[in-house]
Amino acid sequence: MSSKIICSVDVVLLTLSNSSLKVALLERDHDPFRGVLALPGGFIHPDEDQDTEAAAARMLRDKAGIQSPYLEQLGTFSGRGRDPRGWSLSVSYYALVPGAVVQASERPGIVLHPADDVDWLPFDHAQIVRAALTRVRDKSSYSSLPVYLCGDTFTLPELQTVYEILLGEPINKVSFRRKMDELEILEPIPGAQKAGKAHRPAQLYRLRKQFRRKLSLTDRGINPG
Amino acid sequence: MSSKIICSVDVVLLTLSNSSLKVALLERDHDPFRGVLALPGGFIHPDEDQDTEAAAARMLRDKAGIQSPYLEQLGTFSGRGRDPRGWSLSVSYYALVPGAVVQASERPGIVLHPADDVDWLPFDHAQIVRAALTRVRDKSSYSSLPVYLCGDTFTLPELQTVYEILLGEPINKVSFRRKMDELEILEPIPGAQKAGKAHRPAQLYRLRKQFRRKLSLTDRGINPG
DNA sequence: TTTATTAGTTGCATGATGCAACTAAGTGAC
DNA sequence: GTCACTTAGTTGCATCATGCAACTAATAAA
Numbered sequence: 001m002s003s004k005i006i007c008s009v010d011v012v013l014l015t016l017s018n019s020s021l022k023v024a025l026l027e028r029d030h031d032p033f034r035g036v037l038a039l040p041g042g043f044i045h046p047d048e049d050q051d052t053e054a055a056a057a058r059m060l061r062d063k064a065g066i067q068s069p070y071l072e073q074l075g076t077f078s079g080r081g082r083d084p085r086g087w088s089l090s091v092s093y094y095a096l097v098p099g100a101v102v103q104a105s106e107r108p109g110i111v112l113h114p115a116d117d118v119d120w121l122p123f124d125h126a127q128i129v130r131a132a133l134t135r136v137r138d139k140s141s142y143s144s145l146p147v148y149l150c151g152d153t154f155t156l157p158e159l160q161t162v163y164e165i166l167l168g169e170p171i172n173k174v175s176f177r178r179k180m181d182e183l184e185i186l187e188p189i190p191g192a193q194k195a196g197k198a199h200r201p202a203q204l205y206r207l208r209k210q211f212r213r214k215l216s217l218t219d220r221g222i223n224p225g
Numbered sequence: 226m227s228s229k230i231i232c233s234v235d236v237v238l239l240t241l242s243n244s245s246l247k248v249a250l251l252e253r254d255h256d257p258f259r260g261v262l263a264l265p266g267g268f269i270h271p272d273e274d275q276d277t278e279a280a281a282a283r284m285l286r287d288k289a290g291i292q293s294p295y296l297e298q299l300g301t302f303s304g305r306g307r308d309p310r311g312w313s314l315s316v317s318y319y320a321l322v323p324g325a326v327v328q329a330s331e332r333p334g335i336v337l338h339p340a341d342d343v344d345w346l347p348f349d350h351a352q353i354v355r356a357a358l359t360r361v362r363d364k365s366s367y368s369s370l371p372v373y374l375c376g377d378t379f380t381l382p383e384l385q386t387v388y389e390i391l392l393g394e395p396i397n398k399v400s401f402r403r404k405m406d407e408l409e410i411l412e413p414i415p416g417a418q419k420a421g422k423a424h425r426p427a428q429l430y431r432l433r434k435q436f437r438r439k440l441s442l443t444d445r446g447i448n449p450g
Numbered sequence: 451t452t453t454a455t456t457a458g459t460t461g462c463a464t465g466a467t468g469c470a471a472c473t474a475a476g477t478g479a480c
Numbered sequence: 481g482t483c484a485c486t487t488a489g490t491t492g493c494a495t496c497a498t499g500c501a502a503c504t505a506a507t508a509a510a
Contacts, residue, residue, distance in 0.1 A: 052303045
């Protein structure tokens with residue numbers, strides 16, 4: 001009576017590389033679409049996964065080697081058309097990860113594809129990516145989301161360009177700094193500056209403790225605290 | 226290999242009655258929790274439902290007699306603890322419906338419970354209701370959502386009190402009218418006014434065509450166009 | 451020491467938001 | 481009919497947020 005359904009979890013892993021937003025894709029190692037690039041994902045294992053978010057974290061850990069990024073539920077996509085095997089359901093998440101973490105993940109299979117250039121992907125993964133981009137851009141305009149694309153420490157000019165890449169338009173310097181100040185999520189690192197080529201060095205900042213996430217790279221002690 | 230999962234759909238049907246926000250509850254007619262008030266919901270039927278949204282619409286139609294309200298996906302809740310039968314997954318939606326439509330739905334089983342007073346419900350339905358309230362209130366502060374709690378026609382003072390009930394605080398009259406003007410979703414109904422007790426009558430408005438939804442009551446021709 | 455370059459701040463113009471006080475249009479009391 | 485009362489809707493102004501231009505600050509290279 002209680003019809004059971006094939007349920008999977010898919011993750012839109014977003015990162016910055018070469019100053020543009022990329023989505024992480026992996027070659028599928030099972031049919032359907034074996035060998036084709038697709039979002040990291042897989043079936044939910046009720047005996048193993050506490051809930052769908054834990055399942056999404058497992059996908060990232062096993063398939064992309066990434067520990068605990070910013071992870072948020074995007075939505076659930078369902079229907080007969082999305083999988084050639086029949087009616088299915090995918091609970092989708094998106095993750096934000098600093099470029100350095102993805103580069104250091106030592107999983108050679110990961111392909112970073114320009115996030116805005118996704119035209120077709122297996123299942124309805126292209127639609128899921130587009131939904132993730134819309135969500136991230138919407139939230140970026142009024143929240144602190146983009147900081148999770150930066151490393152542990154960053155300067156305000158660096159963070160500003162991250163916002164500008166996401167929003168696709170230049171931001172006023174003063175307004176940006178005022179907003180960051182109001183959000184009260186950053187703290188300057190005492191005495192730490194980042195020197196550039198030949199100009200005044202910029203103050204380094206980090207997320208205040210309650211907003212921090214420990215990413216795999218940090219866990220391995222590669223980045224300074 | 227592809228472990229299948231028990232999937233249900235639950236709907237948080239919100240409406241206004243006696244100037245306060247209510248959530249629609251129904252007595253369950255199956256175990257577990259037979260006879261206990263819970264959200265309208267049920268198993269997804271892949272052979273019948275195009276997708277989860279169609280399933281949610283079916284729940285509303287069959288269990289609450291309501292045709293096509295504002296319906297939006299809220300999120301997916303999952304895990305071992307939420308259902309005594311074991312690991313399960315619920316794709317949850319919320320619907321906004323004018324009070325008159327619910328009252329006319331002719332399903333005597335519907336109980337309208339104060340939305341903010343929900344302390345315990347079967348499964349994790351209380352948590353789902355709280356998530357819906359948070360979402361609706363967040364969106365209400367910057368969007369046109371609350372109009373879907375009004376009937377087909379309404380005056381601006383009426384709409385303003387709907388916003389005030391949702392947000393729980395008074396709104397400045399001028400600011401409110403400016404905002405409605407900017408949103409460009411309403412149009413005055415030419416020559417139509419609503420007279421009150423002993424004062425100037427208020428202009429009647431309706432949603433502009435592209436934003437309208439045909440609700441069951443409208444379909445039956447009870448409300449004027 | 452001068453120049454170039456980026457970091458960060460200050461002051462002001464412009465626009466959005468909120469309040470008080472106004473006018474408008476109806477009913478009922480007398 | 482006129483006046484009082486009530487709610488609808490508008491106007492003008494004060495206050496706050498946002499954005500721009502121009503400033504100072506700090507470094508390295510010439």
